[in-house]
Amino acid sequence: MDNIVSPSTRVDARSRLATRLSFLVAGFGLACWAPLVPFAKTRLAVDDGALGLLLLCIGLGSVTAMQFTGVLTSRFGSRLVILVGGIGMAATLPLLSIAPTVATMGATLLAFGAFLGVIEVAMNIHAVEVEKRAGRPLMSGFHALFSIGGFAGAGLMTTALSASVPALVGTLVATVLMIVALIIAAPSFIATTKEDDTPLFVIPRGIVALLSLLTAITFLVEGAILDWSALLLTDAGLVAAAKGGVGYMVFAIAMTTGRLTGDAIVARLGDRRTMMLGGLLAVVGFGVLLVAPDAIIAMLGFLLIGLGASNIVPVLFRQAGAQTAMPASLAVAAVSTIGYAGILAGPAGVGFVAHAVGLPAAFTLLAVLLCLVPLCARCATAIGATSGDHCNRDEPDHS
Structure with missing residues (x-):
């Protein structure tokens, strides 16, 4: 039996x-x-x-x-x-x-x-x-x-x-x-709840606005590495032009590996620690990448960024579905829309910054923005919060 x-x-x-x-x-x-x-x-x-x-x-x-x-x-x-x-x-x-x-x-x-x-x-x-x-x-x-x-x-x-x-x-x-x-x-597919009186357009509010911002930053990092990592490596003389794409390959493999193992990691650490440690690991990866003296160290940087960033967006989507400031479907849609806007507009923004102050400085700015992820992890994982006031409470981790 x-x-x-x-x-x-x-x-x-x-x-x-x-x-x-x-x-x-x-x-x-x-x-x-x-x-x-x-x-x-x-x-x-x-x-x-x-x-x-x-x-x-x-x-x-x-x-x-x-x-x-x-x-x-x-x-x-x-x-x-x-x-x-x-x-x-x-x-x-x-x-x-x-x-x-x-x-x-x-x-x-x-x-x-x-x-x-x-x-x-x-x-x-x-x-x-x-x-x-x-x-x-x-x-x-x-x-x-x-x-x-x-x-x-x-x-x-x-x-x-x-x-x-x-x-x-x-x-x-x-x-x-x-x-x-x-x-x-x-x-x-399961039958999800249907609501006939849902408004046609809703502006993200409360904790959803924060989740959307953090998603946009994380997607911005992904888009920038896709579009600019090869040029960063070749301009620094770390790899030949023909091998410029190897950095993104390492990043993509690391991110996929991190997500395949991410559910077990979240079950052990909880959303808050996963987001905090992942964000810190990705920021460290940027530091390694920006000071790398050779290609091997640079690849280590891409590896750390991919592993660190891999489970941030899944955590943010989970939190969007769990919060009570907005209906879950509208919250997930808001996080998706603003996050996707980040991956679209972000690489162009990196290009403008790079033109003004150089590509390494633009990647340094990405690392600074990414610091918001671990800094806001406590606030973003306050499940059930309806406003930013809940960020000041010492709530337990949820997995």
């Missing part, structure tokens, strides 16, 4: 699998687009400036859709919204490989970005509810699946294009895989 698995346990296992699949699909679909960018530039015959404006369409579509996804999830439940976002991404992906004009590509990227924004918010809302019902940390593992999906998507598309498979064929294969995954997941 001890080996019998209860129906509730089976349901929990299925809902966790469905959530993981939704994160996997989102990361996979987004990463499938990256290898298509050079082909799109050639097909459309545009310069780097025009291409940059086109790429901005993904971010604009995502941020715009995110603002309304919390409301849609409140009214219709996360299952339907996840499926709409995921299937929309899958259906739009092949169009990115054949859009014949700048206008059609821009419109397609807007739609692709919007569907991405929809699934990203809805799957995090669903993840918060699944974690609550499970009664133990799961958020880091869910976010790890997004990274794994990214590796898989980029790998699949790069392999296909390298084998001279037409881009349209490769994207159609990716579309089929995404839809199959969503079909498998669909019956196991």
